Every structure is written in structure tokens, then in C-alpha cells.
Amino acid sequence: MGRSTLLSVLCALVLAGCAGSAPEAARSKDRLLRVAASVSTEPGAGAPAPGAAAEDAAHEHEHEHEHEDEVDEDGAEVDDGLDLPVDPGAGTRAHSPLAAMTEAQIEELLAKDPAALGPMSVGATNAGALFNGVRMPESDRWELVDPGHAWGTRETVDALDRAIAEVHRQFPGSPKLYIGHISARDGGRLSPHKSHQAGRDVDISYFLDARHRWYQRATAANLDRERTWAFVRALITETDVELILIDSSVQRLLKEHALKIGEDKDWLDEVFQYGSRKARPLIRHARGHANHIHIRFYSPVAQESAVRAYPLLVKRGAIKPTAQYVRHTAKKGQTLGSLARQYGTTVEAIKRANGLRSTAIQAKRVYNIPRPSSGPAAPPKHVVVPPRRLPPPRAAEASRPVRHEEAGPALGG
Structure with missing residues (x-):
């Protein structure tokens, strides 16, 4: 597939991705725009220096999750x-x-x-x-x-x-x-x-x-x-x-x-x-x-x-x-389940509050623990x-x- 054809396909995918959920579309759009930019350079018009493509590829997986x-x-x-x-x-x-x-x-x-x-x-x-x-x-x-x-x-x-x-x-x-x-x-x-x-x-x-x-x-x-x-x-x-x-x-x-x-x-x-x-x-x-x-x-x-x-x-x-959180520094051996019981919340609520994809947590890391939703939230x-x-x-x-x-x-x- 030629460079211009590949770029056209990628641009079409960017536009299509915008029709999905906003967060997912934004993620897909950023990734596709990065790929599109990397293939859009024509020879002699600011082409990447030797080795630059390899370096970018080495970091690509890291880039997908850096904001998280x-x-x-x-x-x-x-x-x-x-x-x-x-x-x-x-x-x-x-x-x-x-x-x-x-x-x-x-x-x-x-x-x-x-x-x-x-x-x-x-x-x-x-x-x-x-x-x-x-x-x-x-x-x-x-x-x-x-x-x-x-x-x-x-x-x-x-x-x-x-x-x-x-x-x-x-x-x-x-x-x-x-x-x-x-x-x-x-x-x-x-x-x-x-x-x-x-x-x-x-x-x-x-x-x-x-x-x-x-x-x-x-x-x-x-x-x-x-x-x-x-x-x-x-x-x-x-x-x-x-x-x-x-x-x-x-x-x-x-x-x-x-x-x-x-x-x-x-x-x-x-x-x-x-x-x-x-x-x-x-x-x-x-x-x-x-x-x-x-x-x-x-x-x-x-x-x-x-x-x-x-x-x-x-x-x-x-x-x-607005959500109200307790900031908790995890100790060795603690789990999301034990934190949920300690603070009267749920595992899913803690995962959402911290952007976690799994139930694994790390000792010494600070986690936001949502307070129970009963009663009015405190003002800023x-x-x-x-x-x-x-x-x-x-x-x-x-x-x-x-x-x-x-x-x-x-x-x-």
C-alpha cells in the first residue's frame, strides 16, 4: 500500500472513530494521528533522521498508556x-x-x-x-x-x-x-x-x-x-x-x-x-x-x-x-476488597476513582477512596x-x- 493511500485510510479511521464514545474516540484519534504523522513525511521534505522511526516504534506501546x-x-x-x-x-x-x-x-x-x-x-x-x-x-x-x-x-x-x-x-x-x-x-x-x-x-x-x-x-x-x-x-x-x-x-x-x-x-x-x-x-x-x-x-x-x-x-x-475522597496509602497485604470494607464503599467505586483496570494495588501508593454517597457532598x-x-x-x-x-x-x- 502506498504512503498516500495508507494516510487516507488512517484519516478515514480517525473520522470514523469520532463517532464512538468520546473518551475512546479521543484515544483512538490521538494514536491514529501519531501513526498518520509518522507515515506522511515524503522523502526530502523533513524525513525522519536514521534511527528515529525505530526509536518511535520502541516507545509506541509506552505512549498508549502514558496519561493513565x-x-x-x-x-x-x-x-x-x-x-x-x-x-x-x-x-x-x-x-x-x-x-x-x-x-x-x-x-x-x-x-x-x-x-x-x-x-x-x-x-x-x-x-x-x-x-x-x-x-x-x-x-x-x-x-x-x-x-x-x-x-x-x-x-x-x-x-x-x-x-x-x-x-x-x-x-x-x-x-x-x-x-x-x-x-x-x-x-x-x-x-x-x-x-x-x-x-x-x-x-x-x-x-x-x-x-x-x-x-x-x-x-x-x-x-x-x-x-x-x-x-x-x-x-x-x-x-x-x-x-x-x-x-x-x-x-x-x-x-x-x-x-x-x-x-x-x-x-x-x-x-x-x-x-x-x-x-x-x-x-x-x-x-x-x-x-x-x-x-x-x-x-x-x-x-x-x-x-x-x-x-x-x-x-x-x-x-x-462532586466526589469526596479519602486519600489512603496502601500497605503491604491490603486489597481493594479490604479497603472497600474499611471505608464502607465498593471495589468498583475505588477502581473508578483511580482509573484502575484490575483489582491489583501497590503498597506505598496513594489511592482515592470515595466516601459513602449518603448525605450531601461537602462544597469546594x-x-x-x-x-x-x-x-x-x-x-x-x-x-x-x-x-x-x-x-x-x-x-x-
Whole structure:
């Protein structure tokens, strides 16, 4: 079968797959698009370097399941801090325009003009919902891999736009980034992820070389360090980012580049998990993130609006009560059955809460245990946004980003 014929068949399968269930269609679409991209390159037009196809094939099985386990190398769930006590002095309490409205006014808008209430990010990113979500728009600066699952809060959409725009300001004519899943239109479970439920999580590609395609692994040979660091730096310094997941191998490349251009070492140790012993860095390692970046934003207005309106949203059936979980660290010898009996729930409920396909669990891994459904669910907690982690002023001035006119991207070293 010729290359063009094979590509046509694959595209037809992508379209056919979209007619099935949304999660399954999204999975199939991503896989088929990756295969289509790998066979669509004509000789002499940016064909993959020798050995690249073999490397991609070696990782293909791994790629099919990478989103399912946002865990570190020990198999423990990444601690995203969502259930840790918040120090009121550690940041700024979020404010919502709904705070000035009465419940009667909010309920009236819910009945007559719900869009006027604005976007709301309800609950935790791994057990939440999205109300009045905003779809990431089309742009010549990025490509939406799955537009049907690219819904977020207004703050998420604006933050992404701002960070990408900063790269284009520094490097005019930069290539597109690929934006994968954010959330479903109404949030909630989005297979195969554990998070991506409340409009604040984003999967996005690295800036790579001319052969760039979605879900391509970043390596020392193809990573555009300058543009990727400019993007990550903008996320940290110009947006309310809560967490960034990047494979440690890519963290090393970015941190080395940042040091090379004069960034402050102590600041970088606060930012990167790689090569640092600082507590709670913003950029952390998680398996499966060598081929995309996972970003989690704070959305202060959308989160605080959800806190204010939550009881009324549930009362009117605009959203279902968000799930409430106990986080349990499994011990050796425990089973899903024993956990279900201990917490008064079911094995199937625990499997759904953790995206498990089997009943096997691992000691020392943290699992979400759903609380019994009797009684009303607790409303979301108020959000406190910590200060942005800015570099020292002297370092910020000394490390002025190199403009595209002055030097090209450091692709290989």
C-alpha cells in the first residue's frame, strides 16, 4: 500500500472513530494521528533522521498508556497539594464577583442566564466539574489535537495564550505547539486521565525541531531549548501556575540551558525538581511526560465562583455533587476488597476513582477512596493562590532572553 493511500485510510479511521464514545474516540484519534504523522513525511521534505522511526516504534506501546499513570518513578501518586492545609498567609485569597450577589440573585441567573455567572472550576482536578467552560480557540500559534476536549476556565485559556505569546514575542515565527486535552465541556472524568476534570489541567507539546508532531518524545537531539524554556519561564513568572509535570530527562536539558544563559541557580533549584533538594518545586517528574508537558493552573475567579455557587448548582441540577475522597496509602497485604470494607464503599467505586483496570494495588501508593454517597457532598474549599516564584531582579535583568534575530534555537546542545 502506498504512503498516500495508507494516510487516507488512517484519516478515514480517525473520522470514523469520532463517532464512538468520546473518551475512546479521543484515544483512538490521538494514536491514529501519531501513526498518520509518522507515515506522511515524503522523502526530502523533513524525513525522519536514521534511527528515529525505530526509536518511535520502541516507545509506541509506552505512549498508549502514558496519561493513565501520572505517578513518579516509585509508583506513588504525584502529590499535587490539593488536600494539604492552606496557610492563609502564604498567598492571596481568591475573589469572585459572585461574592457581592445574594443567593436569590445567583439562582435567578442560573434559571435565566447561566452564562452571565462566568466559568466555574468545581472541586479538585481529579474529582471535579466545569461549569460555563471556555473552549480553547483556534490559532496560528497552536493546534488543537482534540477540540472536543479542549475546554477550560477563562483563566486557563488566557494563561496559555499569554505564555505562548511571550515565546512568539521573543522568537517571531515560532512553530505551532500542539495542545492536547484540557477538559470535557462539563468537566468530570476524561479517560484516560485521573485529572483534567475541572478545566485547569492542560497537556501541551514541547517545542521541537522541524519534524515535530504530537506526542513526540523530547530528546537532546530535537528539543528546542530556547523556545521551550521561554515558554516554561513565562508560565512560572506570568501566570498562576500550580504544577508543571516534565520528565526528569527533559528537566535536565532545560535547567542546563537556563544556567547557561545566566538564570539564578538558587531560583532554578526552587523551580526544578531535577538536581534540587528543595521542598515542593513547581516542575516535577512524572512518568510519561517526556513527550508532553502537563500544566495545572490556579483559576482564582473560577474556583472561588464555584465555592460561592456550589450549593445552588447542585440544587438546580446544573452539576452533580462532586466526589469526596479519602486519600489512603496502601500497605503491604491490603486489597481493594479490604479497603472497600474499611471505608464502607465498593471495589468498583475505588477502581473508578483511580482509573484502575484490575483489582491489583501497590503498597506505598496513594489511592482515592470515595466516601459513602449518603448525605450531601461537602462544597469546594476556598482557594488561596501563592505568590508567583519570580527570579531575583538582578538575575531577571542579566538573563534577558536572546531574541530570534540574535541567535537561533539551541536544538542540539
